[in-house]
Amino acid sequence: MAVIEIEEVYKEYEGFVALKGITLSIKKGLTLLLGPNGAGKTTLLKCIVGLLNFEGEIRIMGYDVLREAVKAKNFLGYLPQKVSIYENMKCYEIVKFFSELRKIDLDVEEVLKLAELEEEYHSKFGELSGGMRQRFALALLLASDLPVLILDEPMSNLDPMGRRRFEGMLRELKSDKTILVSSHSLGSLLPYADRVVVMNEGEVVFDGELDQFLSMLDEKFKAHVKT
Numbered sequence: 611m612a613v614i615e616i617e618e619v620y621k622e623y624e625g626f627v628a629l630k631g632i633t634l635s636i637k638k639g640l641t642l643l644l645g646p647n648g649a650g651k652t653t654l655l656k657c658i659v660g661l662l663n664f665e666g667e668i669r670i671m672g673y674d675v676l677r678e679a680v681k682a683k684n685f686l687g688y689l690p691q692k693v694s695i696y697e698n699m700k701c702y703e704i705v706k707f708f709s710e711l712r713k714i715d716l717d718v719e720e721v722l723k724l725a726e727l728e729e730e731y732h733s734k735f736g737e738l739s740g741g742m743r744q745r746f747a748l749a750l751l752l753a754s755d756l757p758v759l760i761l762d763e764p765m766s767n768l769d770p771m772g773r774r775r776f777e778g779m780l781r782e783l784k785s786d787k788t789i790l791v792s793s794h795s796l797g798s799l800l801p802y803a804d805r806v807v808v809m810n811e812g813e814v815v816f817d818g819e820l821d822q823f824l825s826m827l828d829e830k831f832k833a834h835v836k837t
């Protein structure tokens with residue numbers, strides 16, 4: 611059964627059509643959303659998490675994200691492209707704040723351990739590096755035990771070590787969750803993807819299993835070599 615159902619979604623920004631009728635079914639496991647800059651990935655993810663109004667329908671676990679927003683959002687964790695809120699709050703304060711916001715009992719030590727940031731208990735979020743922020747934000751989502759995670763270009767600001775740690779966290783997660791991760795490059799997450807969706811200019815131009823995607827790349831490569 612599809613966890614995220616997207617039907618004929620259109621999004622227009624003051625006359626510019628950024629999403630031109632997107633229809634997708636996203637199942638459990640890791641789905642990689644690929645596409646060049648401006649393809650509409652961030653717009654689609656923001657529609658899924660209910661941050662933007664749109665035409666069409668999106669359901670999370672059967673709940674309509676616009677009409678049953680509170681219920682739909684209960685299942686959702688969202689990691690935006692740049693995590694820049696909470697600059698002045700200390701790491702432990704953020705965990706407590708997030709616990710209250712989500713009405714769940716999060717253990718500060720557990721979250722920091724997951725993020726491999728045990729030493730940063732009293733550090734301000736604004737003092738952490740890009741990689742540390744991403745790990746901290748992902749650990750918060752993980753510890754909250756949310757079944758659906760929407761991650762917008764989580765690897766883009768990470769150094770190679772940060773990427774490896776982040777990949778490790780995602781690998782451990784993907785078996786029992788539905789994770790949708792956007793990226794503008796094939797990157798190192800590809801081998802862990804169950805499904806690949808490619809967008810271009812507001813449309814889905816490929817939607818299939820990883821094997822289908824890889825064989826399509828292979829075909830294109832072969833064609834290129836022949837010419």
Ligand code: ATP
Pocket residue numbers: 623624626628645646647648649650651652653654794
């Ligand atoms: P990137 O990887 O650069 O974030 P993307 O695939 O996520 O690219 P979007 O950010 O969704 O693409 O943008 C899709 C299109 O919509 C782009 O042409 C962008 O300029 C346009 N766009 C995005 N946000 C707005 C906005 N608030 N107002 C007007 N146009 C916008």
